Amino acid sequence: MLVRAIATVGRFTLIEAIHSRVALAALIVILAGAGLGQFTNMLALTDSTGIQAATLAALYRMAAVFLLCSFTIASVVREHNDKSLELIFSLPLPRAAYLLGKWLGCTLAALVLAGLFALPLGFSAPWPALAAWAVSLALELTLMASASLLCALTFTHVVGSLTAIAAFYALSRAMGALLAIASGSVAPLESAGFQAANWILQAIAALLPRLDLFTRTAWLTGDAQPFADLGLIALQSVVYTALLLAAGFIDLMRKNV
Amino acid sequence: MFDRARHWRDERALARVPGAGWLVLALALVAQIAFSTCTPRSAPSAAELAPPPSVATVTVASLGDPLPAAKIMNLLLQAHDNQPGLSIPFAKLDFLMVMRWLDRIIELDPRGPYPLLAASRLYAEVPDPARQRLMLDFVQRQFRADPDHRWAALAHAAYIARHRLKDLALAREYAHSLRLYATSPAVPAWARQMEILLLADMNELASARVLLGALLESGQVTDAAEFRFLAWRLNQISEGKP
Numbered sequence: 001m002l003v004r005a006i007a008t009v010g011r012f013t014l015i016e017a018i019h020s021r022v023a024l025a026a027l028i029v030i031l032a033g034a035g036l037g038q039f040t041n042m043l044a045l046t047d048s049t050g051i052q053a054a055t056l057a058a059l060y061r062m063a064a065v066f067l068l069c070s071f072t073i074a075s076v077v078r079e080h081n082d083k084s085l086e087l088i089f090s091l092p093l094p095r096a097a098y099l100l101g102k103w104l105g106c107t108l109a110a111l112v113l114a115g116l117f118a119l120p121l122g123f124s125a126p127w128p129a130l131a132a133w134a135v136s137l138a139l140e141l142t143l144m145a146s147a148s149l150l151c152a153l154t155f156t157h158v159v160g161s162l163t164a165i166a167a168f169y170a171l172s173r174a175m176g177a178l179l180a181i182a183s184g185s186v187a188p189l190e191s192a193g194f195q196a197a198n199w200i201l202q203a204i205a206a207l208l209p210r211l212d213l214f215t216r217t218a219w220l221t222g223d224a225q226p227f228a229d230l231g232l233i234a235l236q237s238v239v240y241t242a243l244l245l246a247a248g249f250i251d252l253m254r255k256n257v
Numbered sequence: 258m259f260d261r262a263r264h265w266r267d268e269r270a271l272a273r274v275p276g277a278g279w280l281v282l283a284l285a286l287v288a289q290i291a292f293s294t295c296t297p298r299s300a301p302s303a304a305e306l307a308p309p310p311s312v313a314t315v316t317v318a319s320l321g322d323p324l325p326a327a328k329i330m331n332l333l334l335q336a337h338d339n340q341p342g343l344s345i346p347f348a349k350l351d352f353l354m355v356m357r358w359l360d361r362i363i364e365l366d367p368r369g370p371y372p373l374l375a376a377s378r379l380y381a382e383v384p385d386p387a388r389q390r391l392m393l394d395f396v397q398r399q400f401r402a403d404p405d406h407r408w409a410a411l412a413h414a415a416y417i418a419r420h421r422l423k424d425l426a427l428a429r430e431y432a433h434s435l436r437l438y439a440t441s442p443a444v445p446a447w448a449r450q451m452e453i454l455l456l457a458d459m460n461e462l463a464s465a466r467v468l469l470g471a472l473l474e475s476g477q478v479t480d481a482a483e484f485r486f487l488a489w490r491l492n493q494i495s496e497g498k499p
Contacts, residue, residue: 205293206293206294209289236296239285246281250274250278250279253269253273254270254273
C-alpha cells in the first residue's frame, strides 16, 4: 500500500516534470552548449577537445542543477499555494508517502537529466570517465533535489527557496577552498575573533555535503581518476539524502495542513 | 497573543512527529559529521600552482565584473602556501608562476594594494636570495608603472635588499628610484629620503622599526587588516623570526 502510494506520487511528479518542459529546456541548453563548445574548439590553439569538454561539462552541470532545483521548488510551492497539498493530505495517504513519492519523482527526473546532459559529452570525453561523470551527476542531482524539497516545504516561497538552495550549493562546492584559505600561514591564528570564525566555518563544513568531490570536470580531461572517489560520492549521497529527507519529514509532520 | 503566534507559525507540536523521524535525523546527522570529518580535503600544493587564467577568462567567468574576481584571486594565490609539513612553505612555490599570478591580478585591479604587499612582505621575505631578487625585481617593475601609489612596496624592497640580501647597491638603486619617481605630495618625506637611512649604520631591527613604525604612524595605512599584518611583521622581526 505504502509502496504503491509512493510510486503513484512519484509517477505524477515525473509527469509534471515532463509537462513543465524541463526536458525541453535541457535540450535547448544542450544545443546552446554544443554551439559554445564548437566555438571554443575553433578558438583553441591546442587541447581543443579538453577545452571543449571542460567548458561543456561545467555548463551542463550547472544547468542540470538549476533546472532540477527550480522544478522541484516550483512543484512543491505550487501544490502548497493551490491547496493541492491539503487535498492530498485529506486522502488516506501517509505524509511520508507523499514526501518519498515526490523524492522518487525528482530522482527519476534527475536520472533523465544526467543521461541527457552526459550524452553530448561523449564526443569530447572518454566513455569510462563519462560514465563515472554521469553517475556522479545523477547522485549530485538527487542530493540537490532532496535539498530543494526540504527548502520548498520549509519556506513555501519560490524566491526564498531558490535563494537558499543557491547559497547551499555554492557554499558546499566552495567550502574546501574557503577552509584552505582560512588555514593559510598569514591568517591571524592568535586572534580570538578569527578562531571563533574558523570554528564556525569548520562546523558549517561538517554539516554541508562534500559536493567538491562530485562530478569533477578533471575526470573528463584525464587529469584525475574518476573511479577512486565514486564510492565516497555514493556514501555521501546516501547519508545526506537520508538527513534531508528526515528533516523534510519532520517539517511535513509539523505542518498544520 | 499565544494563539496568534501559533497560528502564524502554522505548526503542530514537536511531539506529533514520530520517534522514527527523529531517530533517522539523529543517525544521519552523526553519519554526516563523521563522513565530513573523516574524509580528507585535498590541500593545494606548490607543484599544483597552475598558470593564472587570462583576463578574458576572468572577465567572462565573473560575468563582466573582473574586480571581485581579482580580489578573490589574491586569496587563492595566498592559499597555495598551505602545505602541511613544510616549515618554509612560501619558499617552495614556483616564483615565476607566482609572479604571473601577481601580474594578472594587477592587470585586473591596478589600484589594489594586495599583490604588491604580498610580493614585498610575503614572497620577498623567503630565505632564498634567488627568489628574493626575482620578487624585488617584480616590485620595482610594478613601481615604475605607478610610483605614487606603489612606493610603499619599493621602500620595503629597499629594506629587504639592504638587510636580507646585504646588497647595498641594489637597496640604493631602489631608494634612488623612490626619490626620482615617487613625487606625489601624498608620499611621505621619509620614503623619498630612504637613501640617507640606508647609508646610516643601522641594524635590521632598527631599520625595520623606523620603516614600519613610520608607515604605521603616518596614517597612510587605513585598512585595519593591513595595520594588524604590519604590526605582526614588526613583532616577528623584533623576535628575530624571518
